[in-house]
Amino acid sequence: xxxxxxxxxxxxIPERKIDNxxxxxxxxxxxxxxxSRTGIKERHISTGENTSYxxxxxxxxxxxxxGISPLDIDLLxxxxxxxxxxxxxxxxxxxxxxxxxxxxxxxxNAACSGFVYALSTAEKxxxxxxxxxxxxxxxxxxxxxxxxxxxxxxxxFGDGAGGVLLQACEENHYLSEDxxxxxxxxxxxxxxxxxxDTVFSKEQPNMGKYxxxxxxxxxxxxxxxxxxxxxxxxxKAGLDLEDIDYIVPxxxxxxxxxYMAKKLSIDxxxxxxxxxxxxxxxxxxxxxxxxxMLEEGKIEIGSGKKLALVGFGGGLTWGTVxxxx
Ligand code: 4VN
Numbered sequence: 001x002x003x004x005x006x007x008x009x010x011x012x013i014p015e016r017k018i019d020n021x022x023x024x025x026x027x028x029x030x031x032x033x034x035x036s037r038t039g040i041k042e043r044h045i046s047t048g049e050n051t052s053y054x055x056x057x058x059x060x061x062x063x064x065x066x067g068i069s070p071l072d073i074d075l076l077x078x079x080x081x082x083x084x085x086x087x088x089x090x091x092x093x094x095x096x097x098x099x100x101x102x103x104x105x106x107x108x109n110a111a112c113s114g115f116v117y118a119l120s121t122a123e124k125x126x127x128x129x130x131x132x133x134x135x136x137x138x139x140x141x142x143x144x145x146x147x148x149x150x151x152x153x154x155x156x157f158g159d160g161a162g163g164v165l166l167q168a169c170e171e172n173h174y175l176s177e178d179x180x181x182x183x184x185x186x187x188x189x190x191x192x193x194x195x196x197d198t199v200f201s202k203e204q205p206n207m208g209k210y211x212x213x214x215x216x217x218x219x220x221x222x223x224x225x226x227x228x229x230x231x232x233x234x235x236k237a238g239l240d241l242e243d244i245d246y247i248v249p250x251x252x253x254x255x256x257x258x259y260m261a262k263k264l265s266i267d268x269x270x271x272x273x274x275x276x277x278x279x280x281x282x283x284x285x286x287x288x289x290x291x292x293m294l295e296e297g298k299i300e301i302g303s304g305k306k307l308a309l310v311g312f313g314g315g316l317t318w319g320t321v322x323x324x325x
Contacts, residue, residue, distance in 0.1 A: 039254025112313025
């Protein structure tokens with residue numbers, strides 16, 4: 001039983017919804033600009049609940065849906081770049097919230113690729129034969145790190161959390177992966193700088209807490225690298241694009257998904273897109289998408305449908321995981 005499969009998915013979205021008209025009253029932008037450039041119509045923003053709370057709601061939902069005991073979870077990974085604290089990890093806070101006392105719990109920091117990085121990590125633990133039940137959660141509150149006077153970033157992001165429960169099984173459901181990092185482009189997207197500013201230090205530059213991104217650079221990098229990653233993952237699994245039922249991309253920008261479809265010579269309808277409702281929820285976007293696809297009946301656990309999960313963003317990081325659901 002060294003293979004693993006997704007047992008269920010769950011999401012948590014903050015109540016407070018901010019549509020593009022409300023954004024337009026805060027900064028110089030418009031519904032027309034945001035929709036045509038990004039595909040986003042609205043996003044949800046935390047009014048105080050922190051990342052561990054959102055991820056805790058996801059874990060409680062996964063436990064309820066699957067019917068397992070919290071004590072059955074032996075691995076708990078939270079992907080986030082907006083933790084409540086640097087220590088304790090968000091995963092340890094979530095472990096306490098859900099009573100997952102037997103879990104090996106830790107965070108992964110890989111921005112918008114966080115969920116696929118965490119899924120890849122969990123798969124290695126399960127394939128070792130030493131772990132049987134893993135919760136993999138992506139949760140981010142980028143609004144904590146957003147400058148709401150900067151129209152180039154504040155309209156893009158939303159808050160939320162999503163996750164899946166993985167269990168060891170006989171049949172192979174994790175078909176392949178292609179994981180990448182490029183630290184050379186680290187400063188294309190950054191935030192939450194922690195310079196050494198002490199009585200012992202000389203004055204250091206402070207890059208600030210806000211998320212800053214070179215949109216053009218990330219856009220171009222994504223279009224160059226991500227379609228190639230999808231192709232490599234397919235080739236490792238011995239599959240063609242036609243064999244994939246849905247591509248589930250990180251929801252960064254609907255326009256970039258259109259370009260990706262063109263580059264892969266496939267119809268954009270093969271991609272699942274829900275960025276219109278949530279904006280870019282960083283590490284949460286892929287598991288929120290999976291949760292919505294299951295709720296909408298687009299996919300069913302045990303159906304054998306094949307998905308390509310594709311993360312890309314800060315680090316820079318990117319990766320494709322091909323699963324059979
Ligand atoms: C991957 C991408 C982005 C991203 C980059 C640029 C961008 C999203 C710039 C041009 C602007 C519209 C918005 Cl490709 C972000 C992440 C981080 O999750 C990952 N939007 N835009 C325009 O059209 O002027």
